[in-house]
Amino acid sequence: MAINVDIQPAVPVVIDDTKDAVVIDGLTKLFKKPRPLIRWRKKNAEQKAEKREVRAVDNVTITIKRQEIVGILGSNGSGKSTLIRILSTLLIPDSGRVTIFGYDVVKDERTVQRLINRVSVEASFFKKLSPMENLIYAARLYNMPGDEARPKIRSILGRLGIKPDRIGAPLENMSRGMQQKVAIARAFLTAPIVLLLDEPTTGLDPRSKIDVQTFVRELRDEHDATILITTHDMDEAEALCDRVAIIDQGRIVALGDALELKRAVADIMGRSELVTMHEVFMHYTAAHLITEADIERYGSWEKAFEAFEAQREDDEE
Secondary structure, X not given: OOOOXXXXXXXXXXXXXXXXXXXXXXXXXXXXXXXXXXXXXXXOHHHHHHHHEEEEEEEEEEEEOOOOEEEEEOOOOOOHHHHHHHHOOOOOOOEEEEEEOOEXXXXXXXXXXXXXXXXXXXXXOOOOOOHHHHHHHHHHHOOOOHXXXXXXXXXXXXXXXXXXXXXXXXXXXXXXHHHHHHHHHHHHHOOOOEEEEXXXXXXXXXXXXXXXXXXXXXXXXXXXXXXXXXXXXXXXXXXXXXXXXXXXXXXXXXXXXXXXXXXXXXXXXXXXXXXXXXXXXXXXXXXXXXXXXXHHHXXXXXXXXXXXXXXXXXXXX
16 A cells, blocks of 8 residues: 655745854763773772773863865764764763854754765765765755756766766765765765865875865855864865864864964974974873973984873783
């Protein structure tokens, strides 16, 4: 028996132009480690509780303006993906608050979901279906008619380098990089007000990365989008982002535009020329934030870095 579902058009979300696009205030998210099956030696209760508790996001505060592109840089396990999941309403914070144009991600979950879209390196699809079929399905979830969606899908996929003869082929026959392009196209299709990109160019070749970066800029400039992007690619962050935040062990340890950060670290290192973003990242995520006193003690920034990294390795053994 056929079932007819009457999907009513969604009421437009009212955007207050006086509100910042994203406001993150004192955000914290904790996870508990599982208890070991065998305990080799006794420790006091406080130490055990502390070891079992992981602060994936630790008192993070940042404000993102409308039409701003902000990059979140961090190593694996630093908390950047957890932060994106909270913004996209997939996780509930333990404390603190996040708003998207004034709408609370917990209290106004449904409204926030209509304002955002997320691309993840873990994107999932119906692998037996083609890119066109997957994207038509996604368009219908956003109340976009098929006749309107099809030309948009062809245009976006073409600009991302997917040839017309592949648009109708099953996704399971495509490379991981090609599947990632389809995930990016799915986010671009609905022209979201806030776009959350969680390592979107992972697995893409250099040409495809440039295509995606160009498209991100166009989405900001032509569709009034605000974009938050997590990445391991320092060059991408410097080329694409208005500001960069470096996150380490769940905390924001540096925030500013790439040039400001490079100048600040160059001054600390005592260099006349600018350092690279790789050196900026290594400086702020070192086992110990290296100061001028440390440089004087060890003779150079590099020697101080090596000393503190060796000390961290000893402590972890």
